[in-house]
Amino acid sequence: MTVPALVWGGTLALIAGLLLFDFFFHVRSAHTPSLTEAAVWSAAYITVAVAFGFAVWGFGGSDMGLEYFAGYITEKALSVDNLFVFLIIMTTFRVPSAAQQKVLLAGIVFSLVLRTGFIFVGATLINRFAWVFYLxxxxxxxxxxxxxRPEGEDSHAGDNIVLRLARRFLRTSDTYDGDKLFTTVDGRRHMTPMVLAMVAIGGTDVLFALDSIPAIFGLTQNVFIVFTATAFSLLGLRQLFFLLEGLLDRLIYLGFGLAAVLALIGVKLVLHALHENNVPFINHGEPVPVTEISTGLSLALIVLILVVTIVASLLSPAGRAQTAVGNARRHATRYLDLGYEADQSLRERTYHKMLGEEKTIAGLPAKYRRHIREGETELVTLLDRAHIVHADRVTRTEAGLPLRM
Structure with a gap:
């Protein structure tokens, strides 16, 4: 179905308007979103995406509607997996909590521009070469x-070639200056480390796009559906980050679920390629009579796989232990970064969050406590340092002495 230019224009205006609204009303004024704020706006963006899907269903028919929702759910699930990497980048670069929104929004805009280019390149290849489905x-x-395959945080550290080139050629300062991109050091203008964090997120998104774009083309070849499902999955990702930040480590089986989803779409693509085959050395260049997986069945299987893996993760004691460890590490790191957070009340709240995670760890089954004690020596050292710094701060505050930075 050919989508009129007016519909394209209205859709692009809606997406641009949502991004501008996000910047001027949320990101421009640096702050750390509360859980309530993140939940409300995450729900709002999902509502907009779902409403758009029903509009597609109403004006384009059930086939387009099913394709949109299958693509949106798949891309949204893959974007949640991307949040793991974003979280590691934020921790690695010690991005101040209040400045993380700007980094995320910049990454989302870069991602949308990049993926739009990939979508049109992919559509051109598919229209010209049917064998691209095999690839x-x-x-x-x-x-x-x-x-x-098992992997550690280092595999997702975001230390890609783009970031290495940026570190080599960009003049950056060693410390942050609020949420500013530029600062002055010894009379010279420097970029802040936040620029490198944005480059890291943008660079890693190149790898994300190489997975997500073929995945959605496996569900639909309608460029309008591919673009809108991708765009709406990215909108609201910033709010979702702050909403799920404390739960990301708990989704220990999400990777298996996403692997199953990608495998399902991969098989669907291969079956479609066989059905449309014109490769000379396969069945003498003739189409192969195979049964294809319908979009409706794909959507049902994708939802089932994701629900099962998410529920299994949330019920898993191992996920609870991993969540407590990850949160304790992040809270301790933030507390010790005294030079980056000047708000004393925020430091105290962060410290008490760390205490809460320590209490959770203490309440875990013995085998998990033993594993943490023996395998997380860096975490134990980090927590001990945080307690020492906090005790020193309390002593100095009670004595009326200046705090050490």
Missing amino acids: FGAALLLTAGNML
Whole structure:
């Protein structure tokens, strides 16, 4: 179905308006969103995306509607997986909590521009070369296999070639200056480390796009559906980050679920490629009579896989332990970064959050406590340092002495 230019224009205006609204009403004034704020605006953006999907269903028919929702849910699930990497980047670069919104929004805008380019390139290739479906299917199956391999945080550190080049050629300061991108050091203008954090997120998104774009083309070849499902999955990602930040470590089986989803779409792509086959060395260049996976069945299986893996993660004691460890590490790191957070009340709240996670760890089954004690020596050292610094701060405050920075 050909989408009129007027509809394209209205959709682009809606997306641009939402991004501008996000910047002027949330990001421009640096602050750390509360859980309530993050939840309300995450729900609002999801509501807009769902309403848009029903509009597509109403004006474009049930097939387009199913394709949109299948693409949106898949892209949204993959974007949640991306949040793990964003969280690691924020921790690695010690981005101040109040400045993280600006970094995330910049990453989302960069991602949307990049993926739009990939979408039109992918659509052009598909229209000209039917065998591209074989490549997309093989890429997704390979990605699904790689996601099943055990990996540590270092594999997602965001230290890509783009970031290495940026570090080499960009003149950056060693410390942040609020949420500013530029600061003055010894009379010379420097970029702040926040620029490097934005570059890291943008660079890693190149890898994300190589997975997500073939995945959605496996569900629909309608460029309008591909673009809008991708765009609306990215909108609201900033709010979702702050909403799920404390729960991301708990989704320990999400990677398996996403691997299953990508494998499913990979198989769907290969079956479609066989059905449309014109490759000479496969069935003498003739289409292969195979049964294809319908969009409705794909959508049902994708939802089922994601629900099962998320519920299993939330009920898992191992996920609870991993969440407590991850949150304790982040809270302790933030508390010790005294030079980056000047708000004393925020420091105290962060310290008490750390105490809460320590209490959670203490209440875990013995085998998990033993594993943390023996395998998380860096975390134990980090927590001890935070307690020492806090005790020193309390002593100096009670004695009326200046605090050490």
